[in-house]
Amino acid sequence: QVQLVESGGGGVQPGRSLRLSCAATGFTFSGYGMDWVRQAPGKGLEWVAAIWYDGGNKFYAESVKGRFSISRDNSKNTVYLQMDSLRAEDTAVYYCVRVRESFYSTKWFGSRGVFDIWGQGTVVTVSS
Amino acid sequence: DIQMTQSPSTLSASVGDRVTITCRASQSISSWLAWYQQKPGKAPKLLIYQASTLESGVPSRFSGSGSETEFTLTISSLQPDDFATYYCQQYYTYSYTFGQGTKLEIK
Numbered sequence: 163q164v165q166l167v168e169s170g171g172g173g174v175q176p177g178r179s180l181r182l183s184c185a186a187t188g189f190t191f192s193g194y195g196m197d198w199v200r201q202a203p204g205k206g207l208e209w210v211a212a213i214w215y216d217g218g219n220k221f222y223a224e225s226v227k228g229r230f231s232i233s234r235d236n237s238k239n240t241v242y243l244q245m246d247s248l249r250a251e252d253t254a255v256y257y258c259v260r261v262r263e264s265f266y267s268t269k270w271f272g273s274r275g276v277f278d279i280w281g282q283g284t285v286v287t288v289s290s
Numbered sequence: 291d292i293q294m295t296q297s298p299s300t301l302s303a304s305v306g307d308r309v310t311i312t313c314r315a316s317q318s319i320s321s322w323l324a325w326y327q328q329k330p331g332k333a334p335k336l337l338i339y340q341a342s343t344l345e346s347g348v349p350s351r352f353s354g355s356g357s358e359t360e361f362t363l364t365i366s367s368l369q370p371d372d373f374a375t376y377y378c379q380q381y382y383t384y385s386y387t388f389g390q391g392t393k394l395e396i397k
Contacts, residue, residue: 197386206377206388206389206390206391207326207328207334207377207379207388207391208388209379209385209386209387209388212384212386221384221385222385223385224291224385257333257334262336262339272339272340273339273340274381275322275324275379275380275381275382275386276324276336276339276340276381277324277326277334277336278336278345280333280334280335281333282333283333
């Protein structure tokens with residue numbers, strides 16, 4: 163069963179750090195790009211970061227660039243989001259998501275930013 | 291960043307109605323557009339990608355169309371399970387961006 167399970171969320175003071183983890187099961191993790199998407203309370207969806215299947219390329223939203231870092235360990239089927247210098251506006255549910263097609267698929271380019279599998283989300287609250 | 295604007299923000303409709311949600315991009319994104327459905331307290335669910343390709347398992351009453359800067363999501367005959375919030379998302383370029391959402395309510 164294809165599944166993503168996030169962990170690591172919680173309450174933290176402004177300026178502090180937090181590391182989110184996302185464990186993947188049921189598919190060949192090393193072939194897929196992985197992203198993080200967040201949703202502030204009562205608000206819409208915001209793309210946060212992306213990492214390619216081999217960790218060779220990483221991309222960030224301007225709102226988190228320089229403060230957040232995405233990484234992966236393909237031997238552990240896990241993707242991470244290191245969040246430093248947290249701000250109140252980072253308060254959100256953070257979803258780990260899978261890019262729809264494996265990088266090795268001929269259909270990858272047409273689905274490179276499409277998210278077909280979502281985790282249940284982990285809540286991050288930044289408050290003093 | 292490419293801005294995505296959905297309309298309307300809220301839509302009231304009845305079971306059996308045909309409804310259309312519009313999504314406009316601030317610049318051309320070709321057909322690199324996806325639609326998601328989200329219910330309260332749940333993660334979003336992929337409905338459509340590449341503007342008009344239905345994701346496997348999604349009912350055929352959902353359809354998408356458009357290209358360049360203007361796109362639509364149509365539900366041909368609303369079912370009780372369809373009342374939710376819908377988001378469009380461009381993946382033409384990083385950073386990916388979502389529309390603000392359209393909440394589909396029961397009239």
